[in-house]
Every structure is written in C-alpha cells, then in structure tokens.
Amino acid sequence: MREPAQIRLLPDGRRLYLHHGPIDVILEGFASTTDLGLAYRAATNRFVTILDELCGELTILRQPVQRDASAPTGVIARRMFAAVRPYANETFITPMAAVAGAVAEEILRAMTDAAPLRRAYVNDGGDIALHLAPGEHFVVGMIERPDRPSLFGSATVRSDHPVRGIATSGWCGRSFSLGIADAVTVLADRAAMADAAATIIANAVNLPDHPKVQRVPARDLVPDSDLGDLAVTVDVGELASAEVTEALDSGETMASELLSKGLIYAAALRLQGETRLVGVPLPERTFESHMATESLMHG
Amino acid sequence: MADDAIRCDACPVLCYIKPGRLGACDRYGNRDGQLVRVDPHVVLDRARSRGERVVPFLGREQDWDGNIVGSPGTFVTAIGAGTTYPDYKPAPFIISSQVEGVDMVTVVTEGIFSYCGVKVKIDTDRHLGPERNIVRAKGEAVGHVTTSEYGSQMLSLGGVRHLTGGSRREGTVTCDTLLKLCNGGAVELSVEDGATVVVQAGQPPIIDSVREERMRVGCGSATIGMFAKQWFGKVDEVVVVDDHITGVLSEHQAGKLLGVPETGIRIKGRRSTPGRYFQVAEPGTGWGGTNIDDPLSILQPFKTKIAWPRLRVLMVSTTGEHHAYYELDEKLKPVLKDLPPTLQESVARIKENCEPALCTVLFMGGAGGSLRAGVTENPVRLTNSVREALTRVTCGGAPVYIWPGGGITFMVDVKRMPENGFGYVPTPALVAPIEFTLKLADYAELGGYVDQVRPLESILPEQGQQHVQALPRNPWPLTKTPSTPS
Numbered sequence: 001m002r003e004p005a006q007i008r009l010l011p012d013g014r015r016l017y018l019h020h021g022p023i024d025v026i027l028e029g030f031a032s033t034t035d036l037g038l039a040y041r042a043a044t045n046r047f048v049t050i051l052d053e054l055c056g057e058l059t060i061l062r063q064p065v066q067r068d069a070s071a072p073t074g075v076i077a078r079r080m081f082a083a084v085r086p087y088a089n090e091t092f093i094t095p096m097a098a099v100a101g102a103v104a105e106e107i108l109r110a111m112t113d114a115a116p117l118r119r120a121y122v123n124d125g126g127d128i129a130l131h132l133a134p135g136e137h138f139v140v141g142m143i144e145r146p147d148r149p150s151l152f153g154s155a156t157v158r159s160d161h162p163v164r165g166i167a168t169s170g171w172c173g174r175s176f177s178l179g180i181a182d183a184v185t186v187l188a189d190r191a192a193m194a195d196a197a198a199t200i201i202a203n204a205v206n207l208p209d210h211p212k213v214q215r216v217p218a219r220d221l222v223p224d225s226d227l228g229d230l231a232v233t234v235d236v237g238e239l240a241s242a243e244v245t246e247a248l249d250s251g252e253t254m255a256s257e258l259l260s261k262g263l264i265y266a267a268a269l270r271l272q273g274e275t276r277l278v279g280v281p282l283p284e285r286t287f288e289s290h291m292a293t294e295s296l297m298h299g
Numbered sequence: 300m301a302d303d304a305i306r307c308d309a310c311p312v313l314c315y316i317k318p319g320r321l322g323a324c325d326r327y328g329n330r331d332g333q334l335v336r337v338d339p340h341v342v343l344d345r346a347r348s349r350g351e352r353v354v355p356f357l358g359r360e361q362d363w364d365g366n367i368v369g370s371p372g373t374f375v376t377a378i379g380a381g382t383t384y385p386d387y388k389p390a391p392f393i394i395s396s397q398v399e400g401v402d403m404v405t406v407v408t409e410g411i412f413s414y415c416g417v418k419v420k421i422d423t424d425r426h427l428g429p430e431r432n433i434v435r436a437k438g439e440a441v442g443h444v445t446t447s448e449y450g451s452q453m454l455s456l457g458g459v460r461h462l463t464g465g466s467r468r469e470g471t472v473t474c475d476t477l478l479k480l481c482n483g484g485a486v487e488l489s490v491e492d493g494a495t496v497v498v499q500a501g502q503p504p505i506i507d508s509v510r511e512e513r514m515r516v517g518c519g520s521a522t523i524g525m526f527a528k529q530w531f532g533k534v535d536e537v538v539v540v541d542d543h544i545t546g547v548l549s550e551h552q553a554g555k556l557l558g559v560p561e562t563g564i565r566i567k568g569r570r571s572t573p574g575r576y577f578q579v580a581e582p583g584t585g586w587g588g589t590n591i592d593d594p595l596s597i598l599q600p601f602k603t604k605i606a607w608p609r610l611r612v613l614m615v616s617t618t619g620e621h622h623a624y625y626e627l628d629e630k631l632k633p634v635l636k637d638l639p640p641t642l643q644e645s646v647a648r649i650k651e652n653c654e655p656a657l658c659t660v661l662f663m664g665g666a667g668g669s670l671r672a673g674v675t676e677n678p679v680r681l682t683n684s685v686r687e688a689l690t691r692v693t694c695g696g697a698p699v700y701i702w703p704g705g706g707i708t709f710m711v712d713v714k715r716m717p718e719n720g721f722g723y724v725p726t727p728a729l730v731a732p733i734e735f736t737l738k739l740a741d742y743a744e745l746g747g748y749v750d751q752v753r754p755l756e757s758i759l760p761e762q763g764q765q766h767v768q769a770l771p772r773n774p775w776p777l778t779k780t781p782s783t784p785s
Contacts, residue, residue: 003309021310022323055311222323223304223315238437273471273725 005048020051027122035115042114061095062226076102083192094226100127101195127167129191132159165191169198176232181205183270197264205251212237248276305329413728415664416457421504422514422656426582427452428493439472450514474727480660481713481721500660501714513653515617519546520575527553533641536562536612542588550574563605567597587616601631619649666707680745690737695720
C-alpha cells in the first residue's frame with residue numbers, strides 16, 4: 001500500500017504542505033498571486049520525485065563519509081554529501097545527517113527559479129531553507145522539544161546577512177542523536193550545511209558514560225539506522241547544573257570550531273533550561289530569549 | 300533482519316520497524332506486529348466500546364468499522380492543536396459540526412496557563428504533615444498541605460507563585476511536577492516536618508515507602524456507631540484508634556443504648572463527648588493515623604473498682620488494618636491474645652467497608668484574556684456565555700467544573716482526559732487543552748471569528764490526528780444541554 005506524495009494547501013490558504021513518507025515540508029512564499037502559483041507548482045513538481053531519487057541511493061547515503069569517497073549522483077544526494085564532507089575525517093557522519101536541509105534547499109531552488117519571490121521559506125521538519133529579497137527578513141522561533149512545543153527564543157534573519165539555512169538537532173527530535181542537547185539550532189549559509197552542523201554540535205553536547213544518560217545502540221531501535229551500532233541517547237535524567245555546564249562547554253567548543261572554519265554563523269545550544277549562544281554576529285534581537293509571535297517554528 | 304521487526308511499505312524508504320516503534324515518518328508504527336498509522340493531533344471518537352486507544356487512520360485498515368468523517372461522533376480536542384499565545388489571533392481550530400440539527404462550533408486551542416495548579420486528594424488517615432507546611436519536589440517548594448478532608452489529606456500544588464514567583468529552579472520543578480501529575484505520572488513529594496509521599500492520579504499513595512491500601516470508613520467514633528451491634532456480647536470493650544476522634548464502645552452513645560456496661564477503661568487524650576477522644580497520641584503513620592505502634596500506649600491503667608479480670612478488649616484502627624485483642628489478668632493488666640473467630644468477622648468488615656485509597660488530581664486553571672480573545676473579539680462575552688451555560692467548556696473533551704465568579708477558572712479530573720494531554724512552556728507555565736462549544740448562532744452573537752469556522756469534514760482528512768476513544772463515563776462534549784461533571 002504505497003502512499004503517493006500528498007500536497008495540499010493548509011487551511012490558512014497560504015502555506016503549502018508536502019508530505020511523502022518521512023518527508024514533511026511546510027513552505028510559504030510571499031509574492032503576487034500569479035508568481036506564488038508558479039512557485040508552488042514548481043515546488044510540487046520537484047517534490048513528487050524527491051523521495052524516489054533519494055531511496056535509489058539510500059545504501060550509499062547511509063554509509064559513513066570518507067574524505068576521498070566518491071560522490072553520489074543525485075542532485076540532493078550530492079548536496080547532502082558536500083554538507084557532511086567537512087566533518088568526514090574527524091568524526092562519524094553519514095550524508096543522512098543533512099538530508100532534511102538538502103531537500104529544503106532543493107525545493108526552495110525550484111520555487112525561486114520559477115518566479116520572483118519577495119521571501120520564502122521551506123521548512124522540512126525543522127530544517128529550513130530561506131529566500132530573502134533585499135530588505136526582507138524572517139523571524140524564526142526556536143523550540144527545544146517537539147513533544148513539548150514552546151518557544152525559548154527567536155532569531156531575526158535579514159537579507160543583508162548571508163544566513164539562508166537554519167536547522168535544529170537534539171536527542172528528542174525525529175532523528176537520533178549521540179549527544180544530550182535538547183536542541184541545537186544553527187544558522188548557516190545553506191540549510192544542508194546547517195543541518196549537518198546542528199547534528200555535529202548536538203552530538204558534542206555530551207557527558208560521555210554518564211549514569212543519568214541512557215543510550216541504546218541505534219540498530220536496536222531501528223534495524224536499518226545509518227548509525228548502526230553507535231549508542232544513541234534515549235533518555236537524559238535531571239543533571240546537576242555543573243554537569244549541564246560541562247556538556248554545554250563541550251558543545252560550545254565544537255560550535256566555536258565550526259564558527260572559525262566558516263561552517264556556521266551562529267548556534268544556540270539548549271540543555272535542561274540553559275541556553276548557550278555561539279557566534280551571534282547578527283543584527284539586534286537575534287537569538288533573544290523572548291516569545292516571538294511570528295512565522296517559523298521548528299524543532 | 301531482526302526477528303519481530305516489520306517492513307513498512309508505505310513509502311520507498313521501506314523502514315524496518317521494531318515492535319512499539321515508529322518508522323522514519325513518525326506516522327506508521329509497529330504495534331504488536333501490525334503496521335498501524337498513528338498521528339499526533341488527538342481527536343475523540345465516540346466509540347461504542349472501549350478498545351484500542353489508537354485507531355487506524357482514515358479507515359485505511361480493513362477492520363476499521365466506523366465512518367468518522369463528518370459524524371457528530373467525532374470531537375476535535377485541543378490536544379496538539381497548538382496555541383496562538385501571545386497573539387490575539389483566532390484559535391488554531393474553530394470547527395463546526397451538526398449536532399442534533401443545530402450548527403455547533405467548537406473552538407479548540409491549547410491554553411498557556413501561568414495561573415494554574417493541581418489539587419491533590421490523598422486518601423489516607425496517615426499524617427502527611429501539618430496544615431500549611433511546604434510540599435517539596437526535588438528539594439523545591441511546589442505547594443503546601445491544605446485541609447484534611449474526610450479520610451483524605453489535600454495538597455495544593457503549583458500556582459503562579461511557585462511557577463513564576465520564586466527561583467528559576469523552583470518554577471521549573473513546579474512546572475515539571477504539575478506536568479507529570481496531569482499526564483498521569485508519579486511524583487515523589489516530601490512534606491516539611493512530615494512524610495514523603497509518592498502521588499499518581501488514580502493510584503494508591505505510597506507514604507514513607509508504605510503503599511496505602513484503604514481509606515477509613517469513618518472516624519473512630521463513627522466506626523463505633525456503625526459496628527456496636529456486631530460487637531455487642533462478643534467483647535466487653537472496643538477502642539477504635541483514630542488520630543482525629545478515638546472511639547470507646549462502653550462510653551459511646553451507641554454502647555450506652557445497647558446497655559454495654561462500664562469497663563473502667565481510661566484513655567489518654569482529651570475527652571470531647573462521652574466515648575470520643577481527641578489527641579490520644581501524636582499524628583503519624585502508625586495506628587489510625589497516629590504515631591503509635593503499641594495501642595496500649597494510649598491506655599492508662601483500668602479503674603480497679605470497675606474493671607474485672609478476663610475483661611475482653613478489642614483495639615482496632617479505623618481501617619481495620621491494625622487490630623489487637625487483650626484480656627485483663629488478675630491484676631487488671633491487658634494481656635495480648637489471639638483474636639477470637641467471632642471478632643475476626645467484624646474486623647474484616649471494617650476493612651471491607653474501607654474503599655481503596657487513591658490519589659486524585661484535579662487540574663485547576665484560569666483562561667486568561669488572550670486565550671479568550673482567540674475565541675472571540677470580545678473576550679468578556681465569552682465569559683458571560685460560559686456563565687449563562689450557552690458555551691460548554693471542555694478540557695481534552697473532559698467535562699470541567701467552572702468556578703463561580705469572574706473569569707473562566709475551571710477544574711478538571713486529569714483521569715478523564717486523554718493521555719498526555721498537557722504540555723508546558725519554559726515560562727514556566729502549563730499548556731492545557733481547552734475547547735469551547737456553542738451554537739453557531741451564539742458564536743456569531745458573541746463576536747466569534749465566524750469567517751474562520753471550518754466544518755468538521757475539512758479538519759478530519761487533512762491534519763495529522765490521533766483518534767482516541769472517548770471515555771464512556773464522560774458526557775459527550777457535543778450534546779445539547781451542558782451538564783455539570785459528576
């Protein structure tokens with residue numbers, strides 16, 4: 001009973017919802033009605049084949065990347081591969097770490113190729129690709145745990161800043177994490193880069209072998225997980241504040257390293273109510289901890 | 300591939316899914332070897348029978364026997380609906396359905412409640428701690444001991460002062476404690492100068508590591524009144540040990556009426572009226588909510604002029620859990636003996652009449668102006684409409700009690716709500732579902748967002764939803780006449 005891709009306009013009449021298998025995308029463009037129609041049609045046409053393209057190369061995409069590995073062939077797969085490659089020799093990573101961001105980028109590209117848009121976002125399960133015409137901006141809300149959705153902060157992304165990708169990773173999210181961060185939100189050039197970086201930083205927010213952190217081999221939970229026998233976090237008990245600090249320090253070190261390599265622009269690390277900000281060179285109000293009222297919630 | 304994992308063929312990813320887990324899509328899962336679809340937004344199905352809590356989605360499965368779409372047998376709850384706070388935007392879902400020929404509107408939102416808490420009723424005679432003392436969780440003050448009620452001790456937990464008026468950690472721990480209790484979880488609470496108690500809605504309390512079994516049938520005095528006839532002739536004296544009012548058969552009105560002779564017994568404590576004693580011991584977790592383990596410790600020597608050798612004395616606690624039988628020796632000292640078979644029955648009957656001890660948790664919250672503004676442009680009209688019983692308020696489909704007076708402050712039994720209906724925001728505050736149901740005409744009248752009303756049919760197929768069975772003992776939220784919860 002294979003389910004085809006589903007596409008529908010959400011009840012607000014503005015946002016388009018695309019669903020196929022594990023891919024859930026909500027997108028919205030801001031333009032004239034005619035241009036929006038063109039963009040949404042382009043997004044739809046591009047979307048319907050994406051899952052099959054990815055699944056065609058799934059075996060390769062689930063393999064850990066080596067720096068000298070040859071790239072896959074699909075356009076999204078290549079984008080995933082490129083996004084994780086900077087990390088290949090230092091740590092375990094597979095192209096799957098960037099899949100959501102890469103899909104978001106590809107759909108956004110289809111939209112902006114089809115019509116001039118003032119601004120647009122493509123939110124693939126919390127990994128977001130942005131388009132901003134000059135003078136435009138987005139306010140992005142951040143949540144720490146998708147099972148308890150609530151904003152812990154927001155970031156304003158303006159057109160004069162190069163950020164066009166936002167991603168969040170954490171152990172409570174849809175993908176497994178090797179770390180204990182409730183959420184690591186990253187701003188980067190592109191969504192796939194942000195996606196990979198968020199994964200890496202969230203893995204680094206960690207207390208190795210801590211008794212309050214329960215871990216299980218990924219394969220025990222999901223037999224075909226790309227993480228294989230690596231122990232993924234399944235529960236984190238209440239940590240002492242010194243332990244929270246230690247774990248966040250570890251994550252901050254990693255985030256600072258990525259910042260200095262130009263892989264990210266900013267990161268917000270969240271663990272048990274504490275937030276650590278790295279980077280934050282953006283205009284005022286960025287990553288402020290306040291209740292935002294607008295636009296993109298993700299986690 | 301792994302033993303009991305199943306392969307999902309809903310999409311080309313072809314996940315292997317282990318039992319109890321979901322595939323990569325978070326939609327299809329392996330439940331007992333069956334591939335089922337589960338979705339997050341909770342929709343109550345008015346099912347005829349109790350059954351699975353999660354039913355297949357959209358009639359996809361062959362065994363799905365009912366049409367949910369467009370029937371008034373489906374009620375969309377606010378759980379997972381999202382919230383508009385702090386916007387004054389229309390609530391996330393405003394849904395209409397035809398009920399008995401009247402267009403009904405249900406406004407569904409998840410409210411963020413800073414002004415909220417739980418009232419916990421703990422069925423026990425054991426002393427949990429002095430009234431007004433602080434109740435702590437994980438070392439933080441989360442509430443206090445309030446009144447003793449009949450056979451129960453009440454705790455008041457949460458409230459805005461603990462949530463936002465204290466330290467950051469106090470607020471976080473309070474929020475976490477409330478969330479756990481509301482979602483049916485167990486929490487350990489310790490009362491200042493009192494007991495440590497594990498509380499879970501619908502479960503017996505565990506007090507200082509002892510699981511409470513029964514709540515008392517009455518105070519010591521009442522127990523004497525209820526069982527006097529059954530004891531008459533089988534025993535000369537009965538003392539029902541109770542922290543509140545200890546009863547003494549021979550002195551009690553019930554004993555007098557039966558003609559039970561004086562026994563010369565002397566009880567420590569303050570006599571209230573004949574056969575009724577206050578403060579025979581300190582409160583505690585021993586016999587009848589006192590601190591005693593040896594019942595003789597509440598007796599003074601028998602009056603030598605009245606008592607007689609071989610006088611038979613039964614001492615029993617208000618729940619029958621503790622009992623001891625004595626006979627006086629030649630020196631009128633009580634000597635412990637086996638409980639005679641004729642008395643075993645009456646002790647068993649006390650026990651039998653004591654209901655299972657439970658913890659019950661009522662969530663109490665106040666719907667603030669902004670939440671009400673999600674329902675109507677003129678929030679006070681919603682309040683008035685609720686007052687006039689034109690608008691029914693439900694919490695995850697469960698009936699609520701609306702506290703009289705201003706605003707919309709309500710209480711709901713968390714056990715009547717679908718599981719995991721509550722969430723939180725880091726403010727900290729609790730997120731609780733709340734639905735307002737009223738006639739479409741009344742909704743227009745009070746300034747509702749009529750242009751936002753969507754028919755039930757349009758909601759059901761398109762949003763991710765989880766269908767759960769309505770609890771049979773809850774009134775159906777969409778029936779015509781609002782009724783107060785039982």
